[in-house]
Amino acid sequence: MSAAQRPGSFGRRIGMLGIVVCGAIVAVVAAVAILGSAVAPHSAGAQDVGNILAGPSGAHWLGTDSLGRDVASRLIVGARSAFVGPLLIAIGSMLIGNALGLLAGYRGGRLDAILMRWVDLMWSVPALLVIIVVLGVLGTSYWAAVGLLTILTVPFDARVVRGATLEQAPRPYVQAARTLGISDTRIMFFHIWPNVAAVAIANTFLVFAASLTAMAGLSFLGFGLAPGSPDWGLMLAEGFQDLFQNPLAILAPGVAIVLAATSINLIGDWLYERLSSRGASR
Amino acid sequence: MTTVGGEPILEVEDLRIEQPRREGARTIVSSVAFSVRAGETVGIVGESGSGKSLTARAIMGLLPRGVAASGAIRHDGRNLLELSEPQLRSLRGRRIGLIMQDPFTMLNPLQRCGQILAESLPSGRSMGRRERRLEVARRLAEVGIHDETVLDRYPFQLSGGMSQRVGIAAALARDPEILIADEPSTALDVATQQEILAVIKRLQDARGMALVLITHDLRVAFSICDRINVLYAGSLIEAGEAAALHSEPLHPYTQGLLLSEPPSDRRVQRLMTIPGAVPTADQVTGSCAFASRCQWAAEECRRSAPPLVEVAPGRLSACARLPEIRSEMADLRDVALVEAEAPVPSAGAALLVEVRDVRKVFRGAGVPALDGVSIELRAGESVGIVGQSGSGKTTLARILVGLERASAGSITIDGVPADDWPALRPADRRRLRGVVQMVFQDPYSSLNPMRTIGWTLRQAITAHDRAARNVDAQLADLLRSVGLSPDYARHRPQLLSGGERQRVAIARALAVRPRLLICDEPVSALDVSVQAQILNLFDELRAERQIAYLFITHDLAVVRQVTDRVYVMHRGRVVESGATSAVLRDPHAEYTRTLVAASSTTADR
Numbered sequence: 001m002s003a004a005q006r007p008g009s010f011g012r013r014i015g016m017l018g019i020v021v022c023g024a025i026v027a028v029v030a031a032v033a034i035l036g037s038a039v040a041p042h043s044a045g046a047q048d049v050g051n052i053l054a055g056p057s058g059a060h061w062l063g064t065d066s067l068g069r070d071v072a073s074r075l076i077v078g079a080r081s082a083f084v085g086p087l088l089i090a091i092g093s094m095l096i097g098n099a100l101g102l103l104a105g106y107r108g109g110r111l112d113a114i115l116m117r118w119v120d121l122m123w124s125v126p127a128l129l130v131i132i133v134v135l136g137v138l139g140t141s142y143w144a145a146v147g148l149l150t151i152l153t154v155p156f157d158a159r160v161v162r163g164a165t166l167e168q169a170p171r172p173y174v175q176a177a178r179t180l181g182i183s184d185t186r187i188m189f190f191h192i193w194p195n196v197a198a199v200a201i202a203n204t205f206l207v208f209a210a211s212l213t214a215m216a217g218l219s220f221l222g223f224g225l226a227p228g229s230p231d232w233g234l235m236l237a238e239g240f241q242d243l244f245q246n247p248l249a250i251l252a253p254g255v256a257i258v259l260a261a262t263s264i265n266l267i268g269d270w271l272y273e274r275l276s277s278r279g280a281s282r
Numbered sequence: 283m284t285t286v287g288g289e290p291i292l293e294v295e296d297l298r299i300e301q302p303r304r305e306g307a308r309t310i311v312s313s314v315a316f317s318v319r320a321g322e323t324v325g326i327v328g329e330s331g332s333g334k335s336l337t338a339r340a341i342m343g344l345l346p347r348g349v350a351a352s353g354a355i356r357h358d359g360r361n362l363l364e365l366s367e368p369q370l371r372s373l374r375g376r377r378i379g380l381i382m383q384d385p386f387t388m389l390n391p392l393q394r395c396g397q398i399l400a401e402s403l404p405s406g407r408s409m410g411r412r413e414r415r416l417e418v419a420r421r422l423a424e425v426g427i428h429d430e431t432v433l434d435r436y437p438f439q440l441s442g443g444m445s446q447r448v449g450i451a452a453a454l455a456r457d458p459e460i461l462i463a464d465e466p467s468t469a470l471d472v473a474t475q476q477e478i479l480a481v482i483k484r485l486q487d488a489r490g491m492a493l494v495l496i497t498h499d500l501r502v503a504f505s506i507c508d509r510i511n512v513l514y515a516g517s518l519i520e521a522g523e524a525a526a527l528h529s530e531p532l533h534p535y536t537q538g539l540l541l542s543e544p545p546s547d548r549r550v551q552r553l554m555t556i557p558g559a560v561p562t563a564d565q566v567t568g569s570c571a572f573a574s575r576c577q578w579a580a581e582e583c584r585r586s587a588p589p590l591v592e593v594a595p596g597r598l599s600a601c602a603r604l605p606e607i608r609s610e611m612a613d614l615r616d617v618a619l620v621e622a623e624a625p626v627p628s629a630g631a632a633l634l635v636e637v638r639d640v641r642k643v644f645r646g647a648g649v650p651a652l653d654g655v656s657i658e659l660r661a662g663e664s665v666g667i668v669g670q671s672g673s674g675k676t677t678l679a680r681i682l683v684g685l686e687r688a689s690a691g692s693i694t695i696d697g698v699p700a701d702d703w704p705a706l707r708p709a710d711r712r713r714l715r716g717v718v719q720m721v722f723q724d725p726y727s728s729l730n731p732m733r734t735i736g737w738t739l740r741q742a743i744t745a746h747d748r749a750a751r752n753v754d755a756q757l758a759d760l761l762r763s764v765g766l767s768p769d770y771a772r773h774r775p776q777l778l779s780g781g782e783r784q785r786v787a788i789a790r791a792l793a794v795r796p797r798l799l800i801c802d803e804p805v806s807a808l809d810v811s812v813q814a815q816i817l818n819l820f821d822e823l824r825a826e827r828q829i830a831y832l833f834i835t836h837d838l839a840v841v842r843q844v845t846d847r848v849y850v851m852h853r854g855r856v857v858e859s860g861a862t863s864a865v866l867r868d869p870h871a872e873y874t875r876t877l878v879a880a881s882s883t884t885a886d887r
Contacts, residue, residue: 172728173738176790179683180745181715190741194732 019270022263029260032076033083040073044230053245063246065239071249074230075256081225082232082257085146085215090208092150097157098200102188104158105165112162119155127152128214135223142225145218149211160203164196198275205268209261216257232257290317291492292341292378292460296353299336299345299516309563310336310349312516315590316509318460323486323493325503325524328513329539329809330780331560334496337513338462341494342380343370357460375402379458381482383465385445389437395422395448396433402455425451425481443474450481454489461486462494467502471670472836473880479506498810500539501546504528512536515571516563518590522597530612532599535572537611541618542814544839546881549863551622552821553814553843554614559779560809570602578607624863625664625846634717634798634830635659635682640691640701642677642854651677652688653854661797664824664831666845666862668838668877674854675834679800682832683720684711696797716746719791723803725783729775735761735786736771742793760789763826764819781812788819792827799823800832805840813840820844838881842866850874 047068062071104112219233232253239250299311311333328334355362425447467475520533531537541554570583588602642652680686684703722728758768764785805813850858858871
């Protein structure tokens with residue numbers, strides 16, 4: 001029976017159409033993030049001084065902000081900082097977290113103990129608070145925030161993969177590989193990993209979505225890009241005072257964040273269902 | 283013998299079990315009909331996928347969600363399939379009891395055994411605490427547990443046999459007139475199996491209860507059943523009295539099943555096999571269910587499904603060609619059971635494995651898993667290790683392939699000291715890997731589910747010889763040598779049947795051209811008809827490649843069939859060893875005698 005037909009399964013709940021819509025949203029954001037200012041109707045910093053806080057019009061689809069800048073263009077250009085940082089965080093913590101999780105789960109022993117205590121430590125500190133304190137002391141920087149979030153996310157990835165690896169390691173197929181004299185590295189990455197990949201990949205999508213909102217939150221609080229940069233979190237912060245003159249200036253980045261994060265999460269769920277039903281035996 | 287009398291108390295007619303799905307219903311049981319009279323023992327025998335367990339659950343009204351039964355199951359003038367859930371509930375336990383296969387999961391782990399039983403006692407009659415405890419203790423005594431402290435123990439504190447007894451006591455607590463036992467002894471050790479079957483049989487006699495025994499094991503069925511129904515791919519293909527069925531099966535499948543099981547009293551030249559694997563009910567609609575695997579199948583067998591008809595007094599068979607092939611079947615039986623000469627243990631060959639006084643104590647365990655075990659194995663020799671679960675036989679195998687390290691003692695394999703694999707020089711370790719390989723018990727988990735067969739075998743080939751050339755040709759050779767077509771390389775394991783998977787697992791072990799294959803219960807997870815194929819394959823490979831085997835099993839018949847010498851292990855020690863035929867004919871150690879006795883009583887009524 002395929003995953004899509006199991007009662008109550010994800011496939012039935014939102015259907016293939018939902019996944020296509022989610023995929024389209026993420027694809028559009030990704031495309032815009034790559035093309036950036038090339039597809040924006042105006043320059044992100046250009047001020048139309050005569051048209052401050054204007055509503056939507058032919059020239060400014062989403063109106064202008066308090067400095068007369070085009071909201072639509074800033075939304076488009078801001079996609080890059082909204083998307084790229086979280087993507088790097090997700091990929092980075094997947095690579096490091098999966099490697100550590102496989103090592104801890106397969107080798108066990110002291111390495112496992114040390115890694116897991118570190119994970120416990122990370123669980124017990126509030127990540128955003130740590131970032132705010134560190135950035136507050138060292139000075140704010142987008143890339144520093146990306147780096148810090150990656151380091152703070154790795155333990156979560158590592159724990160998930162370690163758990164899945166612990167379940168696989170005693171299985172006869174792993175033991176058979178050991179008796180054949182296949183190296184531990186090969187066993188971990190080529191034999192075990194494909195069997196924990198569903199969990200690992202789904203988790204990466206969750207991390208991606210979570211860091212997208214986290215990065216926007218940091219920007220909103222002023223711990224991301226410099227003020228004035230086109231960035232979804234900053235647009236939220238800057239549009240705040242003029243909520244009633246041009247609500248689109250704040251609604252547009254807000255909706256963009258929610259849509260992107262939700263779509264990424266749903267795609268992650270869908271991929272998990274697909275991947276985990278693939279190798280199911282018996 | 284029980285007095286079997288009168289009218290049937292349970293009648294199953296035209297039972298059909300289906301799983302409705304969007305793309306059309308999947309048939310699980312296509313046509314089953316049988317009846318049970320008071321005091322009678324009826325066996326339902328079939329391999330996996332035959333639908334035997336779901337038949338039992340349909341009688342109890344316990345079919346899993348999404349599965350529906352049609353037809354009729356008549357009991358006491360009512361059709362059980364039409365009853366409402368409350369009506370069924372009043373029936374379960376009181377009129378029809380059920381014993382399940384796994385004694386460890388059928389008892390609530392958070393309840394003490396006393397509570398479990400007290401709960402199952404008939405309601406209505408109010409009892410004081412003391413009285414109830416006495417009643418529960420009496421019920422336990424009935425199943426052979428006289429130790430009252432069991433009442434205060436939790437199921438996990440009991441052995442498998444004890445748990446199964448408690449389960450039986452619970453199933454019988456409300457004095458049902460029909461007991462359905464679904465593989466009640468399969469999860470237990472050979473010796474315990476016997477005891478459990480004896481308990482069930484004794485209680486049945488004492489209470490005049492009817493028993494429906496569901497099993498995959500013909501030997502078990504023959505040992506206690508009056509009548510046997512043979513199920514294959516969802517339909518009933520033969521039915522008859524147990525003794526008559528035993529002496530002359532009247533359907534090629536039943537005969538194949540009987541002959542493919544290694545006989546418990548002799549070694550035969552070669553086991554008869556049934557080619558292929560058990561099909562699903564849907565694959566065989568519109569033809570004889572067995573046609574695809576039957577050596578006598580003709581055009582008429584493939585054209586339509588032959589009905590189950592009376593072919594002799596009290597004998598039903600669904601074989602359309604029975605009158606023509608009956609004598610041929612008899613001839614085949616005679617040929618198949620000709621006793622083969624016992625192999626002469628080869629004394630001259632070089633010593634390949636020498637294990638001296640090996641001990642293994644697992645951390646936290648008080649009792650050593652291995653307690654001074656010494657064994658020897660010569661090149662090209664097939665040696666068996668027999669024992670029940672917990673005897674240490676698997677631990678010994680794992681130590682020999684370096685998956686576990688011995689606590690003390692010495693091991694030499696092909697001249698290399700192998701008691702501490704991690705400490706070996708890489709060159710020595712690689713050499714050892716090329717000498718010893720292992721085949722695991724469960725073919726369902728011993729192949730990587732996410733990788734194709736080809737990938738898995740390629741890994742094995744290159745692990746042994748990094749510079750291996752024409753890997754693809756080697757791969758095809760390997761698959762052919764275990765009787766599979768090279769096309770299998772493209773498939774993932776989940777497309778393969780259990781027997782095919784075990785063939786791949788054997789091919790993987792052969793990839794490094796080992797001189798010793800350690801086989802840990804390699805056929806116990808397989809269907810009987812497939813077991814014989816794999817046992818014959820081991821035989822062929824041995825003749826072709828002069829491989830030595832260390833064959834670990836609980837099954838004495840298997841040991842007799844495939845080994846020259848045997849070690850009997852009990853509680854971490856070797857209690858007896860010698861030529862297999864001699865040990866089984868004339869066991870000296872007390873424990874071996876129990877084993878031999880247990881396995882021969884199952885075989886002969």
